[in-house]
Amino acid sequence: MIILIQSVDRVGLVADVSAILAKSGLNIVSLREFVDKSDNRFFMRIAADNETEPIALETAIREVLPPDALVSINPRPDKKIVVLVTREYHCLADILVRNQFNTLGATVQCVIGNHPHLENICKRFNIPFHLVSHEEGDKFYFEGRIRELIEENGPDYIVLAKFMRILSPDFVAAYPERIINIHHSFLPAFAGGHPYRQAFERGVKLIGATSHFVTNELDEGPIIAQQVIPVNHTYTATDMMKAGKEIETSVLARALQLVFSDRVFVYRNKTVVFE
Amino acid sequence: MIILIQSVDRVGLVADVSAILAKSGLNIVSLREFVDKSDNRFFMRIAADNETEPIALETAIREVLPPDALVSINPRPDKKIVVLVTREYHCLADILVRNQFNTLGATVQCVIGNHPHLENICKRFNIPFHLVSHEEGDKFYFEGRIRELIEENGPDYIVLAKFMRILSPDFVAAYPERIINIHHSFLPAFAGGHPYRQAFERGVKLIGATSHFVTNELDEGPIIAQQVIPVNHTYTATDMMKAGKEIETSVLARALQLVFSDRVFVYRNKTVVFE
Amino acid sequence: MIILIQSVDRVGLVADVSAILAKSGLNIVSLREFVDKSDNRFFMRIAADNETEPIALETAIREVLPPDALVSINPRPDKKIVVLVTREYHCLADILVRNQFNTLGATVQCVIGNHPHLENICKRFNIPFHLVSHEEGDKFYFEGRIRELIEENGPDYIVLAKFMRILSPDFVAAYPERIINIHHSFLPAFAGGHPYRQAFERGVKLIGATSHFVTNELDEGPIIAQQVIPVNHTYTATDMMKAGKEIETSVLARALQLVFSDRVFVYRNKTVVFE
Amino acid sequence: MIILIQSVDRVGLVADVSAILAKSGLNIVSLREFVDKSDNRFFMRIAADNETEPIALETAIREVLPPDALVSINPRPDKKIVVLVTREYHCLADILVRNQFNTLGATVQCVIGNHPHLENICKRFNIPFHLVSHEEGDKFYFEGRIRELIEENGPDYIVLAKFMRILSPDFVAAYPERIINIHHSFLPAFAGGHPYRQAFERGVKLIGATSHFVTNELDEGPIIAQQVIPVNHTYTATDMMKAGKEIETSVLARALQLVFSDRVFVYRNKTVVFE
Structure with missing residues (x-):
């Protein structure tokens, strides 16, 4: 059983919640708790066996929490x-393979x-594919079809697996904290559309990738996971893109694994990740 | 305030302990808990501000715990x-520098x-140095002087910062879970005395180091931290030793930081590390 | 144009070879050279545009080399x-996806x-699959069918993508330096069949994987690539296997990329990898 | 013997240079060569035993090279x-320790x-220390004293080991490709003065450091080495700074090791590093 709580902090929250769990006979296997002192914000993830x-x-827990608390019991498994x-296949193919073998979560x-x-x-994996061209109508029409x-x-x-169109504020607002993107750079370096070209021009020795929730600030949403790999002077911009x-693929897989196992809390522009 | 607890697990432990903390007005900033299901063993670290x-x-907490529980309140700061x-300077110098600037913990x-x-x-850091040669007497005498x-x-x-003598079971038994070693390989690969020579002969592409508590099984004590770095065919055994x-230095520094900040629990031959 | 040379070393080899290349009007883009001093062995990889x-x-180059030299001009692209x-899908699926999109090399x-x-x-990728059960006959029959x-x-x-049978010396001898394996541990730690169980019991903080050429010494062939990832006390043996x-997948992909781009030389029990 | 060459590229350069080396009886242990095709620029590093x-x-080599070629034979060992x-001690102390034990290069x-x-x-290491306060006079006076x-x-x-003043164009111009800086972030992310605060606000999951040659573009000089370490939501800005x-320390040490072993070429705003 998984229990997720996010709320304003106060003294005794852990005690009050865990007393309820004990009264319910739940055996806590793992309890992760974090208080963001700068925001007086409380985050807790409990796994019971x-x-x-x-x-x-949920009712019992809500009674001991501040009114605006977020509580989730056994989030949809x-x-x-x-x-x-x-156009790019690498992230999608990885997702489809894991989906096929029931390891995607x-x-x-x-x-x-x-x-x-x-x-x-x-088609090879019997997954419906819908073509919605951005050239058929305007952005409003395009996004309308997708919605x-x-x-x-x-x-x-909604997973943006190398989806190269910028979504409108309306679209993003419709799915708050539910759109996950993979950005092709180590944000905040090289935000924008041509990070590998920029990385090459700059002569960097590491390139990275960032998976984040999408907000209306381009490439500025809460970061879930980041990784880097070494490159060197022999890498052309194309080589950097390949390495990227x-x-x-790896960092999006990791981010999805964290999100799908209910380990990621979002608050303002950051994440709390109980790995 | 730091509270460390290790005991046999039972339902309601977190609730009982956290109720005591709440009653004492303690504001939990960070709570880490882990249950080793295979051993039914409970570990908890609480930081209050x-x-x-x-x-x-401590008395109140012990009352709700099984009799053999380990409790530590504000372990010596x-x-x-x-x-x-x-003979080798690298780990010692790193410790002395951090000691000098009060960042060792x-x-x-x-x-x-x-x-x-x-x-x-x-001498440069005004730290007393005692020469105890292993050649002056037998091992019993040698270890007696050190003790x-x-x-x-x-x-x-007691930190073994590249101390190249094997300590006797008696010596080790005198300081259980208190002797920290840095081993010059990625254990359990290349246990023993010439790991870089072995790594070179084997043509490995990574070399590592392991910091662990010392027990009477050579190089077999509970692991605190491990790290690796890439090497390649151009590395001689000497180059591997230098990279090593x-x-x-890095992995011993990390292990000491974890131990000195009271984040490491030992149970049987493993550690629980609340990073 | 790719030129690979391996031979006994002598003074002037680079000069003699590069003079031939210059006379042929080849423009060297990348030249990598390494001499293993302990074996007096010379390795060179040249890429011309x-x-x-x-x-x-090849005839001209062989004339300036010792008789037993290995020379390969434009190894099969x-x-x-x-x-x-x-049974395990992860390495195979990765290979099939790259094969499908022409990025496997x-x-x-x-x-x-x-x-x-x-x-x-x-079948999903239209790649022929042949079932050869190890239970139908003896090992001789089993390997005969595969051969x-x-x-x-x-x-x-021949790529062993989590092939869990040990191949006989005869089989291995038939394909020298042509069988590539992925081993489920950071060799030489945890050689053998149950590395994740061993890693769990040992309480390691990193787990790794090793890709190597297969020789008749089990898990002892020349190492091509190795990688590790961090684990911690919360990982069960199963979790370690999943992380593994x-x-x-990642390290086998890397090893194949290196081998297929003709960057790996084998000599005795080691590799020279011109990354 | 170490030989470094940088020049405009042409067909036959390797042949012509290596012919001279062979005629001189030099036994090449390691030859690294790279051509930057976008700039038609040739880089070579040769180590002979x-x-x-x-x-x-040098005279013989220069005769076969274009007039503006850079040649360095046995750069000052x-x-x-x-x-x-x-104010910050960590990079300096690491340099002083290596200097003391003759491992700095x-x-x-x-x-x-x-x-x-x-x-x-x-003083502890008997190294002269000169106090030049930036408050005693204007920048011209300050830099004059340092020069x-x-x-x-x-x-x-000249190694900037956490030197927190921006040097003037005149100062920088006086020591081209001779000033090495350690920047407290993964450039180009978080250029400027408060990278850890910025990294904390952004909620990054990795922080990095960059060592580079200093040019007149702030934090924009040729990058020598970069590294990152993972951080998470529990890190305050101060914790990030400590981890940073x-x-x-590690990345500056690595960069100095590369530069002092004559493995780094600079061209325009990039480096070629023959590791």
Whole structure:
């Protein structure tokens, strides 16, 4: 049984919550707690190896928490996702393979692409692929079609697996803390569209990738995971891009694993990750 | 205020302990808890940003715990260490520099060497250096002299900073979970005395170092920290040793930082590290 | 144009070879050279950005080299591989995806499994899968069937992508320096069959994976690439195995990339890798 | 014997140079060569395990190179450095320890600080410390005093070991490719003065450090080495700074090791590093 709590902090919160858990006979296997002192914000993740009635438990827990607290008991274990892509295959293929072998921690409902390139790989895994070209209408129309498809599927999360269009504030606002992106650089270095070209010009010795929740500030949403790999003077901009794809695949997989196992809390522009 | 607890697990432990903390008005900043299910063993580290009377607190906590529980309230903040060395300077110098600038998290009381090589660097930092040669008498005599010096100083921990003599079971038994070693390889690969030669012969592409508590099984004590660095075919055995020294210095520093900040629990042959 | 040379070393080798290249009008983009002093062994890899007639070039180069020198001009660019698997999908799926998108650096001819589990994923990518059960006959019969399939395909390399049977000396001798394995540990730690159980029991803080050429010494062949990832006390043996699969996939991909781009020389029990 | 060459590229350069080396009886142990195709620029580093008369060799080599080529035969092996510091001890202490034990690859002639904080540690190692306060006069006067001290010592390199004043274009121009800085972030992220505060606000999961040659573009000079370490939500800005100091020490040490072993070429705003 998984219990997630986020609220304003006060003395005795852990005691009050854990007393309820003990009264319910729950055996805590892992308890992670963090207080962001600068914001007086309390975060807690509890894993118990047995179960109790969740609605009664939530009610009991809410009674000891401040009114605006966020509580989640056994967040949906069979999470569903819709994946948005453009042309690059590496992140999508990794997701499809894990989906196929039931190790993704979520189920891929469908893939939406603004180019037809990745339809074939989706078909190989019997995953519906919807082509929504950004050239058919204006952005409003384009995003409207994507939102229709998302609404039909009702996913928990929307994963941007190298989706190269910038989403409008309206779109982003419709799915707060539910859109996960992989950015092709070690943010905040090289924000924007051509990070490998920039990295090459700058002669960096490491390149990185960043997975983050999407907000309306481009490339500025809460960071979930980051990784780097070494490069050197022999790397052309293309070589850096190739090396970058490896690390993009890896860091998005890691971020999804963390999010899908309910280990990531979002508050303001940061994450608390109980690895 | 720091509270450390290790005991047999049971339902309600977190609740009972945290109720006591709340009653004492302690504001928990960070709570880390882990249950080793295979051993039914409970570990907890609590950091509060205010204080209460420690003896009364310990008494209250012990009342709710199984009889053999280990409880430590505010473990000595001004820890003291004795450092044992042979000839190599890199780990000792790093410790002496941090000691000098009060960033070690402990105070170096003295250094004991079985060779005179490192007396000079100790003098530069006004740290007493005691030469105890292993050639003056037998092992019993040798270790007896070292133990006298340790007893005079009464350190919390004994740090083997590239001390190249194997300590007897009697010696080790006198300081359980208090002797910290840096081993010059990625254990359990290359246990024993010539790991860099072995690594070179094997053509490995990474070399590592391991810091661990010392037990009577050579190189088999509970591991605190491990790190690796890449090497390649151009490295001679000597080059690997040089690269290894860098990583030895780094991993011992990290292990000491973890131990001195009371983040490491030992149980059987493993550690629980609340980083 | 790629030129690979391995031979006994002597003064003037670089000069003699590069004079031939200059006379042929080749423009050297990258020259890597290494002399293993302990063995007096010379290794060179040259990349030129233009071409010349390869047979005449090889003849000219061989004339200035010791008789037993190994020379390879433009090693087959369209390399072919046969992949051997058992039950685990992660390495195979990664190879199939890269094969599908032409980024593997080689072509997968077929997959041979001693269990039927991975037939489905092969079918999705239209790659022939051959089931050769180790239970149908003795080891001689089992390996005979596999060798027949290999001979039918004539691959450059045989990739053991989590193939869990130990190959006989005869089998290994038939494909010297052509069988690439991924071993599920940081060799030489935890050689043998249950490394994650061993790593868990030992309480390590890093786990690794090793890709190596297969020789008749179990897990002792020349190492191509190694990587590690951090683990901690919360990892069960199963968690370590899961984390290990990620690093196994990554390190095998890296090793294949190096081998398929003709950057790996083998000599005795080591590799020279011109990354 | 070490030979360094940088020039415009042309066909046959390697052949012509290596023919000269062979004629001189030099036995090449390691040859590294790189051509930057975008700039048609040639870089070569040769290590031989015997010697020949250097002036004749340089003359012979220059004869086959374009007129503006840079050639360096046996670059000064006993390099000398002057270290500039402000208040932070970690990089300086690491340099002083290596200097003391002859493992720095250079000799520290003196340390110049704009605060008196680090005089004590210099005295412990008998290294002259010169206080040049930036408050005594204007920048012109301040830098004038520092340059006088540098001129008195005639160092090969000037190492900014956490020197927190921005040097003027005149100062920088006086020591082209000879001033090495450690920047407290993973450039180009967080250029400027408060990177750890910025990293904390941004909620990054990795922090880094960059060592680079100083040019007149602030934090924009050719990068020599970069490293990162993981951080998480529990890190305050101060914790990030502490973790950053560890990586700063490590990356500056690495950069100095590369520069002092003559493995770093500078061209325009990048480095070629033959590790």
